[in-house]
Amino acid sequence: MQFEHLPATQILIPLIGAILILVSRKNIVIWATASLLTLLTFINSILLYKQVSVDGVISYAMGGWEPPIGIEYRIDSVNSILIVLVSFMALLVAVYARKSVEVEIVAEKRPVFYAMYLLCLTGLLGILATGDAFNAFVFLEISSLATYVMIAMGKDKRSLIASYQYLIMGTIGATFYVIGIGLIFIMTGSLNLNDISEQINSMNTIRPILASLAFITVGISLKLALFPLHSWLPNAYAYAPSVATAFLASTATKVAVYLLIRYFFDVYGYNIVFEDYWLSMLLIILSIAAMIGASLVAIFQNNIKKMFAYSSIAQMGYITLGIAIANHSGLVGSLVHIINHALIKGTIFMAIGCFVMKLNSTTIEDFSGIGKKMPLTMTAFTIASLSLIGIPGTVGFISKWYIITGAIEKGWWWLVISIALSSLLALIYVGRIIEIAWFQESKTKENTVTLSREMIGVTLIASITTLYFGLNTELTVDLAKIAADSLLPGILR
Amino acid sequence: MIKISLLFLPILIPFIASIIIKALGGNKKLRELTIIVAPFVTLLSVIKLYSLDYGVKLVLFEIMPNLEIAFSIEPLGLLFATIISVLWIIASLYSIGYMNAHKEPRQDNFFFFFTIAITIAIATSLADNLFTLFIFYELLTISTYPLVTHKADPESKKSGRIYLIILLGSSLLLFLPALIYTYYLTNDLTFISGGIFTDAYANGDIGNLGIGLLLALFIFGVAKAAIMPLHSWLPAAMVAPTPVSALLHAVAVVKVGVFTIIKIIIYIFGTELLFKTSSTEWLIYLSGFTIITASIIALKQDNLKRLLAYSTISQLSYIIIGVAMINSSAIVGSILHLTAHATSKITLFFAAGIIYTSTGFTRISQMRGIGHKMKLTMICFTVGSLSMIGIPMFGGFVSKWYIVSGALSISNWFVISVITISTLLNTAYFIPIIYKSFSQGQSAVSYKKVPNSMLLATIASACLTVIIFLFPEFFIEVAKNVI
Numbered sequence: 001m002q003f004e005h006l007p008a009t010q011i012l013i014p015l016i017g018a019i020l021i022l023v024s025r026k027n028i029v030i031w032a033t034a035s036l037l038t039l040l041t042f043i044n045s046i047l048l049y050k051q052v053s054v055d056g057v058i059s060y061a062m063g064g065w066e067p068p069i070g071i072e073y074r075i076d077s078v079n080s081i082l083i084v085l086v087s088f089m090a091l092l093v094a095v096y097a098r099k100s101v102e103v104e105i106v107a108e109k110r111p112v113f114y115a116m117y118l119l120c121l122t123g124l125l126g127i128l129a130t131g132d133a134f135n136a137f138v139f140l141e142i143s144s145l146a147t148y149v150m151i152a153m154g155k156d157k158r159s160l161i162a163s164y165q166y167l168i169m170g171t172i173g174a175t176f177y178v179i180g181i182g183l184i185f186i187m188t189g190s191l192n193l194n195d196i197s198e199q200i201n202s203m204n205t206i207r208p209i210l211a212s213l214a215f216i217t218v219g220i221s222l223k224l225a226l227f228p229l230h231s232w233l234p235n236a237y238a239y240a241p242s243v244a245t246a247f248l249a250s251t252a253t254k255v256a257v258y259l260l261i262r263y264f265f266d267v268y269g270y271n272i273v274f275e276d277y278w279l280s281m282l283l284i285i286l287s288i289a290a291m292i293g294a295s296l297v298a299i300f301q302n303n304i305k306k307m308f309a310y311s312s313i314a315q316m317g318y319i320t321l322g323i324a325i326a327n328h329s330g331l332v333g334s335l336v337h338i339i340n341h342a343l344i345k346g347t348i349f350m351a352i353g354c355f356v357m358k359l360n361s362t363t364i365e366d367f368s369g370i371g372k373k374m375p376l377t378m379t380a381f382t383i384a385s386l387s388l389i390g391i392p393g394t395v396g397f398i399s400k401w402y403i404i405t406g407a408i409e410k411g412w413w414w415l416v417i418s419i420a421l422s423s424l425l426a427l428i429y430v431g432r433i434i435e436i437a438w439f440q441e442s443k444t445k446e447n448t449v450t451l452s453r454e455m456i457g458v459t460l461i462a463s464i465t466t467l468y469f470g471l472n473t474e475l476t477v478d479l480a481k482i483a484a485d486s487l488l489p490g491i492l493r
Numbered sequence: 494m495i496k497i498s499l500l501f502l503p504i505l506i507p508f509i510a511s512i513i514i515k516a517l518g519g520n521k522k523l524r525e526l527t528i529i530v531a532p533f534v535t536l537l538s539v540i541k542l543y544s545l546d547y548g549v550k551l552v553l554f555e556i557m558p559n560l561e562i563a564f565s566i567e568p569l570g571l572l573f574a575t576i577i578s579v580l581w582i583i584a585s586l587y588s589i590g591y592m593n594a595h596k597e598p599r600q601d602n603f604f605f606f607f608t609i610a611i612t613i614a615i616a617t618s619l620a621d622n623l624f625t626l627f628i629f630y631e632l633l634t635i636s637t638y639p640l641v642t643h644k645a646d647p648e649s650k651k652s653g654r655i656y657l658i659i660l661l662g663s664s665l666l667l668f669l670p671a672l673i674y675t676y677y678l679t680n681d682l683t684f685i686s687g688g689i690f691t692d693a694y695a696n697g698d699i700g701n702l703g704i705g706l707l708l709a710l711f712i713f714g715v716a717k718a719a720i721m722p723l724h725s726w727l728p729a730a731m732v733a734p735t736p737v738s739a740l741l742h743a744v745a746v747v748k749v750g751v752f753t754i755i756k757i758i759i760y761i762f763g764t765e766l767l768f769k770t771s772s773t774e775w776l777i778y779l780s781g782f783t784i785i786t787a788s789i790i791a792l793k794q795d796n797l798k799r800l801l802a803y804s805t806i807s808q809l810s811y812i813i814i815g816v817a818m819i820n821s822s823a824i825v826g827s828i829l830h831l832t833a834h835a836t837s838k839i840t841l842f843f844a845a846g847i848i849y850t851s852t853g854f855t856r857i858s859q860m861r862g863i864g865h866k867m868k869l870t871m872i873c874f875t876v877g878s879l880s881m882i883g884i885p886m887f888g889g890f891v892s893k894w895y896i897v898s899g900a901l902s903i904s905n906w907f908v909i910s911v912i913t914i915s916t917l918l919n920t921a922y923f924i925p926i927i928y929k930s931f932s933q934g935q936s937a938v939s940y941k942k943v944p945n946s947m948l949l950a951t952i953a954s955a956c957l958t959v960i961i962f963l964f965p966e967f968f969i970e971v972a973k974n975v976i
Binding site for chain 2: 386389390391392393401404405408409416417420421423427431435438439440441471472473477
C-alpha cells in the first residue's frame with residue numbers, strides 16, 4: 001500500500017483541524033475532534049514511518065515544485081521516528097486534556113486553546129518534516145506563536161508575564177536563526193537543506209558559513225533552552241495550563257534539538273562543526289552547567305512545576321552533551337534520550353496535572369500523602385521519576401548508558417563523573433517529592449473535583465511505555481543507531 | 494525448555510506471593526498463610542535447581558547486544574539462593590509474631606515490600622551477568638526503602654534518606670561507570686570463571702593501574718557491603734522493625750553486597766589476573782581497617798541493635814578480606830562465612846527483637862538480669878555471640894579457621910593480627926551482654942508474653958549455626974566448586 005502524499009497530510013491534518021475545531025463550542029465535541037485529529041495524525045505518522053523504513057528517504061515536492069527551488073519535504077530515518085514520537089505525545093495529551101481544560105480554562109477560550117494546540121502540533125511536525133531552511137523558520141514561528149497563546153491562557157496571572165517573556169526570547173531566537181539562514185542564502189543561493197549541504201562541502205571561503213553556524217546555533221539553542229539561554233522556560237512551564245505544559249515539555253524542546261542535530265550533522269556536516277575543538281568544548285561545558293546547575297536549582301524549588309521545568313533544562317543538557325561528544329555512541333544516546341525524555345516528562349507533567357487539579361496547588365508541601373489518595377497517578381509519577389534518575393530497567397538508563405559510553409570512548413572521565421553526579425542530584429529532588437507523597441500524612445484539603453478516567457489511564461500508559469522501552473530497546477536504540485549512521489561521516493560509524 | 498523455566502520459579506513464586514499479599518489487603522488469616530507457605534514453596538523450587546547443570550541460562554530480555562537480563566545457576570549463586578530461602582522461612586515465622594505482638598500498622602504493605610525484597614534478593618543470586626546483578630542490586634535498594642521508613646516518623650525518614658542516598662548514590666556514581674567501562678573494554682559482562690578481562694589485558698587495553706582503579710570503583714560502588722567509609726547507611730537502617738534488620742540488613746541486603754563483590758572478583762576480574770597484578774592488596778588493608786574500627790565503635794554502643802549493626806560491618810569485611818587474599822582456602826572461608834554469619838547474626842537480631850517485645854528494652858545497660866526470665870532467648874543469643882567470636886561448636890569457627898589458614902599459607906601477618914585483635918574485641922563486646930543478662934540484681938521489670946513463633950524461629954536459627962559447624966562439608970564442597 002502506498003500513499004504518495006503522506007508527508008503533506010502529516011502537516012495538513014492538524015492544520016485544517018485547527019480551523020475546523022473553532023466551529024463548535026461544546027467542550028466534549030471539541031475534545032473529541034481534537035483527539036480524533038491527533039489520532040489521525042498519529043496513524044499518518046506510523047504509515048509514514050513504515051514507508052521510510054521500507055523505501056528509504058522520501059523526498060516530497062510540496063505543490064509539485066521540484067527542489068531545490070520548491071519546498072521539499074524530506075523524511076528519513078532521523079525525523080520519521082521523531083514525527084511518530086511527537087504525534088504519539090500529542091495524541092496522549094489530547095486524550096488527557098478534556099477534564100483538565102474544563103477546570104483550568106474558561107469556557108469561551110476552550111476552542112481557541114484546542115486550536116492553538118493543533119496549530120502548535122502543526123508547527124512542530126512541520127519543522128521535523130521539512131527539508132527547507134526557511135520553511136523550518138515558518139513552522140518554528142507557527143509553533144512558537146501558538147505556544148505563546150497557550151501559555152498565556154494559564155489560570156495564574158503570572159502566565160501573562162511568562163508568555164511575554166517567552167515571546168521576547170523566542171523572537172530573539174528566531175531572529176538569530178533567520179540571520180543565519182540569510183548568510184547561508186547569500187553564500188549558496190539556496191534554501192534547500194540538502195542542496196546547501198552539498199554546496200557547503202565544495203566551498204572554499206568558509207568564514208560566512210561559520211558565522212551562519214554561530215547564528216543558527218544560538219537561535220536554536222534559545223528554543224531548546226540550552227543553558228544559559230533557558231530563562232524563559234521555568235516560568236513558561238510553571239504557569240501554563242497543565243495540558244500545555246505536558247505537551248510542550250515532551251515535544252517543543254525536542255523538536256528544536258532535532259533541528260540542531262540536522263544542522264550540525266547534515267547541513268554543515270561533522271567536519272565543519274566538530275573539526276575545530278571549540279564548538280564541541282563550548283557545548284560540553286554549557287551542557288554540564290545545565291546538568292549540574294539546573295539540577296541544583298531544581299532541588300531548592302517549592303513549586304513542583306518549576307522543579308521539573310529546571311529538571312527539563314538539565315535533561316536537555318544530556319541531549320546536547322551527547323551531540324557535543326559527537327561520536328556514534330554519544331549521538332545514539334542523544335537521539336534515544338530525546339525519545340525517552342519526551343515520554344518521561346510527558347508522564348510527569350500529566351501526573352502533576354492530575355495532582356494540581358485535585359489539590360489546587362503546586363506547592364510541594366501540599367503534596368503530602370497524595371500517594372495514598374491517588375495511588376495510580378502517583379505510581380505513574382514514581383516510575384517516570386525513577387526513569388529520570390536513570391534507574392536500570394527504565395528508559396532513562398538506556399540513554400545514559402550510551403552517553404556515558406560515548407564519553408568513555410573519548411576518554412573523558414570527568415564527563416562520566418559529571419553525568420553520574422547529575423543523576424545523583426536528580427535522585428535528591430525527585431526523592432524529596434516521593435518521600436512527601438508516599439510517606440507523609442496528608443494535611444491539605446483536596447478539591448471535590450473528580451478526575452476523569454482517561455486522565456489517569458493516559459498517564460499510566462505513558463509511564464508503562466517508559467518501562468517498556470527500558471526493557472525492549474529494539475525500537476529506540478536500533479532506530480537511533482540507524483539514524484546516527486546516516487548522520488555521521490564514515491569513519492565515525 | 495521446561496528445565497530452563499525451572500530457573501525462573503524461585504523468582505516467580507515469591508513475586509506472586511507478594512502480589513497475593515497485596516491483593517488480600519486486610520484479610521489477615523489468608524495473608525499469614527501465604528507468608529508461611531510461600532517460603533517453603535520457594536525453597537523447594539531452589540532445591541529443584543540442584544538437579545540442573547551449571548550454566549543453564551534463561552534470557553528474559555536482551556537490552557543491548559551482549560547485554561541481557563538473564564539468569565543462570567552457578568555454585569555460589571545457588572548456595573546464596575538456598576541461604577536466603579531457608580532463612581526466609583524462619584524470618585516469616587518470626588515476623589508474623591513480631592508484627593502482631595507490636596500491633597504494627599500497615600502490615601499488608603510491610604509484608605508486600607518484604608516479599609518483594611526477597612524476590613529481588615533471590616534474583617540477584619541467580620543473575621547470569623553483572624548487568625542483571627546490577628539491576629536487581631538497585632531494585633533491592635528501592636524496594637527496601639519503604640521498609641526502613643515503615644514507622645513513618647521523622648527519624649525513620651531521615652534514616653531512609655541516608656539509606657537511599659548512600660546506596661543509590663554510590664552505585665550510580667561508581668558502580669555504574671565501572672560497569673559501563675568494563676562493557677566498553679570487553680563487550681561482555683557475563684560471569685565466567687577466570688574473568689572476562691583476559692583479552693583486554695593481553696591486548697594492553699587496560700594496564701595494572703587500570704585494573705586496580707576499576708576494582709576500586711566496583712568495591713566502593715557496592716556500598717551494600719558496608720566497607721568503610723561507606724558504611725553509615727547500615728546503622729541508620731536500624732530504625733526499621735526488627736524482622737527487617739534481621740533478615741534484610743543482616744542477611745539479604747548486606748549479603749547481596751558481599752556476594753556482588755565476590756562475584757566481581759572471581760568471575761569478572763578472575764583471581765588469576767588480580768593475583769598477577771596484585772590489585773587487591775589495598776583491599777586487604779581497607780577491610781582490615783574496617784574490621785577493627787567497626788569493632789571498636791561497636792564496643793562503645795549501648796543500643797543493642799546499633800551494636801549488632803557495627804558488628805555486621807566488621808563481619809562483612811571478614812568476607813571481603815578472605816576473597817581479597819586470593820587464596821583458595823581463604824576464599825572457601827569467605828564463602829563459609831557468608832553462611833555462618835547469616836545464621837548467627839539473624840539469631841542475634843531475633844533475640845534482640847524478643848527482648849524488645851517482651852520488656853521494651855533497647856539498651857544494653859537496661860538488660861541486667863533478664864536472662865533469668867528469658868533463658869531460651871539468652872541462650873540463643875549466646876550461641877549467636879559465640880559463633881561471632883569464633884568458638885568451636887559454632888559455624889563462625891569453621892569459616893574463621895579457613896580464613897586464618899589461608900592467611901597463614903601466604904604468611905600474611907597483617908590479616909592474622911587483624912583477625913586476632915578483632916576476635917578479642919568481639920569477645921569484649923559480646924561477653925559483657927551475656928554476663929550482665931545472667932547476673933543478679935535487676936530492677937522491677939514486667940515481662941510481656943512473647944508469641945511462640947518468635948521463640949521458635951530464634952531457636953531454629955541458633956540450631957542452624959551449630960549445624961553449619963557439624964556438617965560444613967556441603968558448604969566447603971560448594972566453595973571449592975566456585976574456585
